[in-house]
Amino acid sequence: MTRVRFAFAALVALILAGAAGLVAPAPAAAQKPGGTLTIVRPTDPVSLDPQLETTAPGAWVYFNMLEPLLTIDEKMQIRPSLASSYEVMSPTKVRFKLRPGVKFHDGTPLNAAAVKFTFERALRGTPPARWASLAGPLAGAEVVDDLTVDVTTREPYGPILRTLAMYCTGIVSPTAVQKMGEGFSRAPVGTGPFRFVEWKTNTHVILERNPDYWGDKALLDRVIFKVVPEEGARMIALQTGDADMVLLPAPAQLPQLKRDPKYVVHEVVGGRVVFAGMNAAVPPLDDVRVRTALLHAVDRKAILENILEGSAVAARGVLAPSVFGFKDMQLDRLYPFDRAKAKALLAQAGYTPGPDGVLQKGGQRLSLSWLAARGRYPKDGEVTEAIQAMFKEVGVEAKVQFLEWATVFTQFRSAGFKDHMFTLGWVTSNADADYSMYALFHSKQIPPTGWNTSRYSNPKVDALVEQARRNLNQTEREKQYGEAQDILAREMVWIPVYNTKEIVVTRAGVKGFTVHPVEYNLWLGKVWLDK
Amino acid sequence: MLTFVARRLLLAVPVLLGVVFVVMLTVELIPGDAVALMLGEHATPEAVARLRDYLGLDKPLMVRYAAYVGHLARGDLGRSIQQNRPVVDELADAWPATLELTVAALVLAAAAGVAAGVVSAVWPNSLFDAVARVGSLFGLSMPVFWTGLVLIVIFALWLPWLPVGGTGSLGHLVLPAVTLALPSVAMVARMTRSSVLEVLREDYVRTARAKGVAERLVVSKHALRNAAIPILTLLGLQAGQLMGGAVLTETVFAWPGLGRLMVKAIFARDYVLLQGAVLVFALAFVLINLAVDLAYGALDPRIARQG
Numbered sequence: 129m130t131r132v133r134f135a136f137a138a139l140v141a142l143i144l145a146g147a148a149g150l151v152a153p154a155p156a157a158a159q160k161p162g163g164t165l166t167i168v169r170p171t172d173p174v175s176l177d178p179q180l181e182t183t184a185p186g187a188w189v190y191f192n193m194l195e196p197l198l199t200i201d202e203k204m205q206i207r208p209s210l211a212s213s214y215e216v217m218s219p220t221k222v223r224f225k226l227r228p229g230v231k232f233h234d235g236t237p238l239n240a241a242a243v244k245f246t247f248e249r250a251l252r253g254t255p256p257a258r259w260a261s262l263a264g265p266l267a268g269a270e271v272v273d274d275l276t277v278d279v280t281t282r283e284p285y286g287p288i289l290r291t292l293a294m295y296c297t298g299i300v301s302p303t304a305v306q307k308m309g310e311g312f313s314r315a316p317v318g319t320g321p322f323r324f325v326e327w328k329t330n331t332h333v334i335l336e337r338n339p340d341y342w343g344d345k346a347l348l349d350r351v352i353f354k355v356v357p358e359e360g361a362r363m364i365a366l367q368t369g370d371a372d373m374v375l376l377p378a379p380a381q382l383p384q385l386k387r388d389p390k391y392v393v394h395e396v397v398g399g400r401v402v403f404a405g406m407n408a409a410v411p412p413l414d415d416v417r418v419r420t421a422l423l424h425a426v427d428r429k430a431i432l433e434n435i436l437e438g439s440a441v442a443a444r445g446v447l448a449p450s451v452f453g454f455k456d457m458q459l460d461r462l463y464p465f466d467r468a469k470a471k472a473l474l475a476q477a478g479y480t481p482g483p484d485g486v487l488q489k490g491g492q493r494l495s496l497s498w499l500a501a502r503g504r505y506p507k508d509g510e511v512t513e514a515i516q517a518m519f520k521e522v523g524v525e526a527k528v529q530f531l532e533w534a535t536v537f538t539q540f541r542s543a544g545f546k547d548h549m550f551t552l553g554w555v556t557s558n559a560d561a562d563y564s565m566y567a568l569f570h571s572k573q574i575p576p577t578g579w580n581t582s583r584y585s586n587p588k589v590d591a592l593v594e595q596a597r598r599n600l601n602q603t604e605r606e607k608q609y610g611e612a613q614d615i616l617a618r619e620m621v622w623i624p625v626y627n628t629k630e631i632v633v634t635r636a637g638v639k640g641f642t643v644h645p646v647e648y649n650l651w652l653g654k655v656w657l658d659k
Numbered sequence: 660m661l662t663f664v665a666r667r668l669l670l671a672v673p674v675l676l677g678v679v680f681v682v683m684l685t686v687e688l689i690p691g692d693a694v695a696l697m698l699g700e701h702a703t704p705e706a707v708a709r710l711r712d713y714l715g716l717d718k719p720l721m722v723r724y725a726a727y728v729g730h731l732a733r734g735d736l737g738r739s740i741q742q743n744r745p746v747v748d749e750l751a752d753a754w755p756a757t758l759e760l761t762v763a764a765l766v767l768a769a770a771a772g773v774a775a776g777v778v779s780a781v782w783p784n785s786l787f788d789a790v791a792r793v794g795s796l797f798g799l800s801m802p803v804f805w806t807g808l809v810l811i812v813i814f815a816l817w818l819p820w821l822p823v824g825g826t827g828s829l830g831h832l833v834l835p836a837v838t839l840a841l842p843s844v845a846m847v848a849r850m851t852r853s854s855v856l857e858v859l860r861e862d863y864v865r866t867a868r869a870k871g872v873a874e875r876l877v878v879s880k881h882a883l884r885n886a887a888i889p890i891l892t893l894l895g896l897q898a899g900q901l902m903g904g905a906v907l908t909e910t911v912f913a914w915p916g917l918g919r920l921m922v923k924a925i926f927a928r929d930y931v932l933l934q935g936a937v938l939v940f941a942l943a944f945v946l947i948n949l950a951v952d953l954a955y956g957a958l959d960p961r962i963a964r965q966g
Contacts, residue, residue, distance in 0.1 A: 171923075180743055182699060255713045258698055261706045313743070329752035330915030331826060356824055356913045360808050364816050365823045534691025534928060541695065557701060567701070576704055 159640065163657035164350040168362045169375035172330045172355050177313035178296035179250060179257040187295050187648035188375065189333050189353055193233075194298025194318035197224055197243065197279075198289060200559055200649070202396070202642045204450050206293055210238060210319060219284035219600055220267075222292075226275040230342045232301035233323040240277035244269040245302040247279070259296040262557055266291060284598040286605050287560035290452060294558050295648040321346040321653040330355055347640070347656035366391070366633060372657070373641075375650070377633045379439040379506065390636055394643040397441055398630040399448045400555040402505045404498075404515050404623040407548050409583030412477070412494065416619055421473035423463035423623055425522040426515055435510045436626060443624035446564065446616060450645040453561025453596070453609035457617040459624065470522045479523070487523040495525040499540075500551035501533040511625055512551045543576045550581060553628070559646060561609040565593045569616065582621035589615050660956075664949065671945040678941045679731070679934055680724060686930040687720050693740045693928035714740055727934070739924075739932040746935035749920065754939055756826060757916035760908070761901045763836035768843035768901075769894055773883075775844070776851020776890075781878055783856060791848060798845030803904070807838040807911035824913035835912040839905060843897045850893050854886035861885070887958050895951035899944050 173186030178194065181187070197211040211224040230238040247269045250257035260266075265282040272278055281288060291297070304317035315324045319342065322335040333353040337346045354371065356362045359378045365371040377385075377393075385391045406413045406422065413419055428442050445457035474487055474494070482488035486495065498516070502509035509530060516526040526549065531539075539545055540552070556564045567578045570593050571585035589612050596608035632643045632650075640654040694710045695702065711717045715726070730737055736746040775795075779788040814834060815823045822831050858864060859882050867881050868874070906918030917936050924933035955962045 174741055175743070255710045256706070261698060261702045310743070328915070329749070330919060331913075354825065354913070355915070357910045357919065358804070358808070358824075358913070361811060361824055361911060361913065364811055368815055368819060368823055370823050532691075534696055534926065535689070537696060538690050538692055554700070563701070579700060 158658075159347055159656050160658060161347045161656065162349055163659065164352060165348050165373060165638065165652065165655060165657065166352045166354060166371050167373040167375060168354045168356040168365050168371040170355070170357050170359075170362070173327075173333065175313045176316045176324070176327065176333070177300075178259055178298060179253065180313050182258045182262065182296050184647055188650040189335070190298065190316055190318075191295050191320075191649055192322040192335060192351070192652050193316055193320040193324060194300060195320050196293055196295070196297040196299065197226075198293035200290070200293045200646065202644050204452070204559060204645060206289055209293075210243075210299055214289070216600055217278065219598070220281045222279050222288060223272065224277050224279060226277065227342060228275055230319050231340055232304065232319055233317045233338060234301050234304050236301045236303045236317075238299065238319055239274045240269070240271040241274075242302050243277045243279075243299055244271055245305070246297075246299045249300070249305065250297075257296075259294070262294065262296070262563075263291050264288075264562075284600060286597055286599050286602070287558055287562045288600070290558045290560040295646065322348075322351060325350070344653070346653050348652065351652055366635065369635075372635050372638050374633045377631060379437065379631075382439065382631065382633075383437075385633055392634050392636055392638070393631065394634065394641060395629045395631045396643050396645050397449060398555070398628045398645050398647055399450050399557075399559060400505070400553050400628040401443050401446060401448055402440075402508060402511070402551070402553040402625050402628065403443065403446075404512070404625060405550045405552050405582050406621050406623070407545070407550070407581070407583055408585075408621045410546060410548055412489075413496075413548055415477050417473045417477040419620055420463060421470040421477070421522070422519065422524065423459075423620055424466045424470035424473065425524070426518050426623055426625075427465040428459075428625060429465065431511055431514050432626060435507050435514060439506055439631065440626035440628055443627050445613060446568070446622060446624060447556060447561055447613070448627045448645075451556045451559050451561055451564070452602075453565070453606055455610045455613040457613060457624075459617075462617060463620070467522050474522065474524075481523060485523060486525045493525065494523065495527060496548035497546075498526050498528040498549035498551070499536060499545075499547040500528060500530055501536040502530045504533045504536075505551075505553040506628060508551050508553070515623065515625075540581050541575050541579075545575060545581065552581065554579075555647075561605075562593075562597050565609060565612055566597055569593065569612070569621075584616075584619075584621045586615060586619065588612075664953075667945075667949050667952075671942070674945065675938060675941055676728065678937055679727065682934050682937050683720065683724055683727070683930060686928060686933065689928075691928045693930070696927055697741055716740075727931075736935045736938070737931040739935075740929040741924075741927045741932070742929075746932055749932060750917070750935050750939055753915060753917045753920045753936075756914055757902060757905060757909075757918065759832065760835055760839060760905055760914060760916060761898065763832055764840040764843065764901050764905075765894065765898050767836055767840035768847050768897060771840070772844045772847025773851050773890065775848040777855055777878060777883065779848065779852040780855035780859065780882075781874075783852075788852075791852075795845035795848050798841040801841070803838055803842070803907045804911050806841055807834070807908060810834050810838055811911070824911070826915060835908050835914050838911070839901055839908045843901060846897065847890065847893060851886065851890055854889050855882050858882045858886045884958065888955060891951060891954055891958070895947055898947045902940060902943060 171185045173181055173189055175181040175186055176190050195209045197209060199207050199209040201207050210227055212227045213225045215223045217223050226238060232238060251260055251268055265285050267280045267282045270278045298318055301317040305312050314327055321338055321341045323338045325334040325336050327333045335351045337349055356365055362374050363378050363381055366374050382393055386393050406419050408414055432442055445455060447454040478489045479487035479494055482493060486493045488494060500512045512528055516528055519526045540550060554564060567573050568580055569584050569589055571590050573580040574583050575581060592608045592612040596605045599605050630643050630645060630647050634641060637658045639658050640656050694707050694716060698707055738744060739746050739749055775791045779791045782788060811823055814821045821834055825831055864877060864881055867877050905916055906922055909916045909918045917939060921933060921936040924936060
C-alpha cells in the first residue's frame with residue numbers, strides 16, 4: 129500500500145511535463161470582480177452533459193460547471209479538485225478523500241454516494257456515457273464513508289489518475305439528475321465555479337458565478353458562449369467589441385493580431401499529432417527501407433513555415449510533448465530532409481528509375497494510394513498535397529483521394545482498408561501515453577478493433593505497452609513507453625508532421641486567462657475583466 | 660375551392676412519405692456511421708455495437724422506415740440520434756428563425772424587385788434601367804457568403820450601425836435579410852421588367868392610353884396586374900429557394916435556423932433529425948405552391964373557374 133501525496137505527484141508531473149513550456153498566469157494583484165465575458169466559437173454543444181457529449185463545443189462550457197475528482201493544470205500536473213487526497217490501495221483500487229462542505233448548485237451535498245452515482249450512470253446507464261470507452265477498464269466506485277470513496281478498475285490500469293482527471297468525468301448532482309430526467313443534459317448541475325443559466329439552441333449558452341463555490345470564487349458575473357460559425361465573422365465580432373474571446377480564430381489574422389496591443393493571442397502546443405500514416409501491411413511499405421526513405425523525402429520545415437505559418441510546431445514523435453510518457457524521437461537527427469539519402473535507400477530496396485520518372489521494381493511502378501479528408505485538421509489537405517509533391521521529387525508517385533471525414537473515418541476503421549497512406553490527426557485525450565500507444569501500435573488494435581491503422585505489429589512493443597498499461601508505478605511506466613518509442617523510431621510507420629497549437633484570442637482587457645494544452649479545458653474560474 | 664385545397668393537401672401525403680424514404684435511403688447509401696462518428700475515435704467496437712442496438716440502427720432499412728412512418732402517423736418525429744432530444748424540440752428551436760428570415764427576405768425581394776422592374780420597364784434604356792440591370796447582374800453573381808461578409812464589414816465594423824450577427828432585435832434581421840434577398844431582388848426585377856414591357860406593348864394598354872387613362876393607372880392597373888402571374892410564379896419558387904438557400908446566410912450571420920440544423924444533421928449522419936428538418940421544408944414547399952395556385956385564381960378569375 130503506497131500513500132501518495134499531491135506534493136509528490138505534482139513534483140513528478142512537473143518533471144515529466146517540463147517540455148510544455150507555459151507562461152505563468154497573471155499576478156493576482158489587481159483582480160477586479162464583475163462583468164460579463166462574451167466568447168464566440170463556431171458550434172453549439174451537442175449537449176451540456178458528458179453523458180452525451182465529449183467534443184469541444186460542449187466541453188468548453190461544462191468544464192466550468194462540472195468538476196472531476198482530479199484535474200490537470202496548464203502545466204499538465206495532476207491537481208486535486210473534488211478529491212483532496214488519494215491513496216493507491218491495490219492495483220485495481222484507488223481510495224479518494226472528498227473535500228468536505230462542497231455543495232452542488234442545487235444545494236445537494238457532495239459525498240461518496242454522488243461519485244458512485246456519477247460513475248454508475250456513466251458506465252451502466254442505457255446507453256452508457258459517450259466517455260465510457262475513454263475510461264478503459266474503469267469499473268465504478270464504492271462508498272466507504274460519506275467522504276471516502278474507492279474507485280475500482282476491472283484490471284490493473286496505469287492511467288487511472290489521468291482518466292479521473294479528464295474533463296468529461298465531472299461529478300453530477302444525483303438529486304438533479306433524478307428530478308430533471310433528460311432535461312439535465314441541457315441544464316447540468318455540478319459543483320463548479322459557474323452555474324447554468326440559459327441555453328438558446330444555436331444562439332448562446334449563459335453561465336453565472338456560483339456564489340457558494342468551495343474554492344476561490346469566480347470573478348466574472350456571467351459568461352456568454354455565442355455561436356458564430358463563420359471564421360471571418362468571429363474575428364469581426366472581436367474587433368467591434370461584440371466578443372471578448374474568440375475560440376478557433378482565423379490563423380491568417382494571427383500575425384496582425386499579435387502586433388496589435390488591443391488583443392492578446394494565447395497559444396500553447398496542444399495534444400494532437402497530425403501525421404501521414406503508412407500502412408505497413410501492404411507492399412512496398414512493409415519494407416522499412418521504403419518507409420524511412422519516405423521520411424527522408426519530406427521537408428517538414430518547409431511545410432511548417434509555408435503552409436502552417438506559425439499555427440503549429442514540428443512533431444517530435446508519435447506523441448505530443450504535453451502527454452505523459454512522451455519521448456522525443458529525435459526525428460530531425462534520425463531522418464533529416466535528404467533526397468539523396470531517400471533515393472539511396474530506395475535503390476537499396478531494389479528500385480530503379482522508370483521511363484516516366486517514377487521508380488520501379490520488377491516492372492511495378494512505385495505508386496502509393498492515399499486516403500485523406502480535407503479540413504478535419506488545420507491545413508491537412510495542403511500538407512498532404514505538399515508531401516505528395518515531395519514524394520515525386522524522389523521518384524515516388526502518390527495518388528491522393530480526398531473524401532469527406534465521415535467516409536474516411538469509416539474506411540480507416542474497416543478491416544479491409546487497403547490504401548498505402550492516410551492523413552490523420554490523433555489527440556491523446558487523457559494525456560497519458562497509454563491512450564495512443566495502445567490504440568495505435570498494439571497489434572491487437574488493428575482495425576476493426578482499434579486504430580492501429582498502420583497495421584504495425586511488433587511483439588516487443590506489444591509487451592511494453594501492455595506492461596505499462598497494467599503498471600501503477602508511473603516512473604516505470606515512463607521508462608516502458610520510452611523503450612517502445614525507441615523501437616517505433618527505428619521502424620517508423622508514420623511521417624509525424626506537426627503538433628497543433630491551442631490558440632485563443634482575447635481583448636487585452638481580459639486578464640487571468642491561460643490557454644490549456646488540452647483543448648477541452650477552457651478554465652474561466654480565474655478570468656477577470658479590466659475594462 | 661375547399662375541395663381543391665383538401666385535395667391538394669391529401670396529395671401532399673404521398674409526397675411527404677416519398678421524401679422520408681428518399682432521405683432514409685440517401686443516408687443509408689452514403690458512407691459514414693452516425694454512432695461511430697458520435698462516439699469518436701476512441702470508441703470500442705462493443706460500445707458502438709451497443710449504442711447502435713439501443714438506437715435500433717442495426718435493423719434493416721425497411722423496418723426502420725415502417726417504424727418511422729408509424730410514429731409519424733401518431734405525430735411523433737422521433738429523437739435526434741446525436742442530441743438524444745425529441746426532434747420536435749430541435750425543430751421548434753430552429754423554424755421560427757428560418758420563417759422570420761425567409762419572410763423578411765421575400766418581402767424585400769418582392770417590394771424592391773417589383774419596384775425596380777416596373778421603373779425599368781416604364782423607362783426602358785434610361786439611366787435607372789442601365790444601373791438596375793447592371794445591379795441585378797451583380798446581385799445574381801455574387802455569392803451570399805461574400806456579400807454577407809462585405810455587408811458586415813461595412814455596416815457593423817466601419818459604420819457601427821448594425822450587429823455582426825445573431826438574433827434578437829429588428830436590427831439583427833436587416834443584414835441577413837438583405838444578403839439573402841439580393842439575388843432574389845435581382846431575379847424579380849428582371850422578370851418584372853420583361854413581363855411589364857411585354858404587357859405594355861399589348862393592344863389593351865394602347866386602348867387604355869387612347870381613352871385617356873392616366874399613365875400611373877395604366878401601369879399599376881392594366882399592365883402590372885396582367886404581368887403579375889409570371890412574377891408570382893417566380894416569387895413562389897424564390898420562397899422555396901430562400902428557405903433552402905438560407906444555409907450560407909445563416910452561417911455567416913450566426914442565424915439559428917433550419918438550414919444549419921440540417922447541415923449539422925448531415926455531417927453527423929443523424930437521419931432522424933435530418934428527416935424532421937426535410938419534412939418541414941417539404942411541407943413548406945407544398946403550402947407555398949398551394950398559396951401561389953390560390954393567388955393565381957384571385958388574380959385571374961379564368962383560372963379560378965377552371966380549378
